[in-house]
Amino acid sequence: MDPSIPHSMDFHAVHAAPSEDFANVMPDHTGTFSYPADNPGVFMYHCGTKPVLSHITNGMHGTIIVKPTSGYPTDSEVDREFVIVQNEWYKYNNLDDFTNGTPKYVVFSAKALKDGDINTNGTVGALVDKPLLAKVGDKVRFYVMNVGPNEVSSFHVVGTMFDDVYVDGNPFNHMKGLQTVMLPASGGAVVEFTVTKEGSYPFVTHQFNHATKGAVGALKVTKDGHDDGSAVMSH
Numbered sequence: 001m002d003p004s005i006p007h008s009m010d011f012h013a014v015h016a017a018p019s020e021d022f023a024n025v026m027p028d029h030t031g032t033f034s035y036p037a038d039n040p041g042v043f044m045y046h047c048g049t050k051p052v053l054s055h056i057t058n059g060m061h062g063t064i065i066v067k068p069t070s071g072y073p074t075d076s077e078v079d080r081e082f083v084i085v086q087n088e089w090y091k092y093n094n095l096d097d098f099t100n101g102t103p104k105y106v107v108f109s110a111k112a113l114k115d116g117d118i119n120t121n122g123t124v125g126a127l128v129d130k131p132l133l134a135k136v137g138d139k140v141r142f143y144v145m146n147v148g149p150n151e152v153s154s155f156h157v158v159g160t161m162f163d164d165v166y167v168d169g170n171p172f173n174h175m176k177g178l179q180t181v182m183l184p185a186s187g188g189a190v191v192e193f194t195v196t197k198e199g200s201y202p203f204v205t206h207q208f209n210h211a212t213k214g215a216v217g218a219l220k221v222t223k224d225g226h227d228d229g230s231a232v233m234s235h
Contacts, residue, residue, distance in 0.1 A: 003027050007055070010048030012186060013037060013064045022048045040068040042143050042169030042188030056149040057090055057098045059122065063111060063145040063188070068171050074141075074164050074192055080134050080225075081141040083111040086153045086183070086205065086215060087122060103151065106210035108203070108217045127217030128202075134195055135225030141192045142203075143169065148185030154206035156180040157193055157219070166190040180206050195221045 006024035014035040016022065025031040043064045047055035063085055088103035108127050112119040120126040134140050146153035156179065165181055167173035169190045181189050195201060201219040204211040222228045 006049055007060070008048045009045060010052075011035070011043070011045045011064065013039065013041065013043035013045070013066055018048070024049050037066045040066045040170055042145055042190060044145060044147055044186045044188065046147065051095060053098050053149055054093070054095055056147065057088070058093070059087075061087065061147040061149075063143070063147075065143050065169065072164075072166060072171050072190065073174070074139075077139050078141045078192060079138040081113060081143065082117075082132055083113055083143045084127075084145070084203070084217065085109045085111060086144075086146045086155075088148065088151055088210075089122070098149075103210070103213060106151065106205065106213045106215040108215055110217075124214035125216075131200065131218035131220040133225055133227060134219055134221050136195065136198055136221055136223055138221070138225070139163065139192060139194045140219065141190060143188070143190055144181070144183065145188045146183035146185060150185060151210065152185065152207065153183040153187075153210075153215075154180050155183055155189070155191065156204055156206045157191075158202045158204065159199070160193045160195060160201060162191045162193050164190075164192040195219070198222055 006026045008022050008024045010022050021033040045062050045064055047060035049055055086108055089105040090103055091097040105124050107122050107124055109120045109122050110118045144155055162178040165175045165178050167189055169188050181191055198221050203217050205215045
């Protein structure tokens with residue numbers, strides 16, 4: 001829909017010929033390709049048109065979740081699941097700042113898995129002002145993606161630890177008992193944890209300069225999993 005410059009799609013979840021399948025689509029034209037989703041995981045997609053950095057930084061990015069055909073080993077234990085995306089904001093349309101600067105904001109978004117789920121779009125504090133909800137005893141699954149474009153994420157949930165982690169969302173990459181999960185730019189993971197007490201559980205990148213710039217959300221845990229109106233703890 002952009003009237004002035006081409007755009008394209010770079011899918012990390014596929015085997016493709018980038019020069020053909022990810023080719024630029026000019027204004028007022030369309031392009032399509034199909035692919036089998038052969039590999040499970042939490043994958044990034046983004047505009048692949050040069051300069052790629054500008055397109056990603058302006059928000060042309062997203063997340064693809066390819067679930068394993070036979071599921072994850074812990075599927076039967078999971079009570080709630082959410083999609084969390086981390087990204088950075090810089091000076092608007094300033095390629096020099098995108099390239100050499102430091103992000104003005106680093107934020108978390110939640111993306112809806114089904115109708116009625118919370119869905120936010122890169123605003124600072126969105127998941128503190130309206131926290132995610134769970135009830136005492138729930139095992140919670142986050143599909144987490146760091147789209148960058150430049151910084152790593154040290155993903156951490158305050159007040160608990162990760163029972164199970166699937167690095168890049170692949171069930172073969174199963175780890176247990178982690179406190180923090182390192183996500184490179186374009187890195188994903190499935191992380192699962194159990195909440196045992198009522199209260200507010202912040203989730204952050206433990207790069208605390210970035211948490212200070214906005215990369216904080218909250219999971220609010222109540223007896224019944226509904227919002228009881230109490231304040232959410234900041235971190």
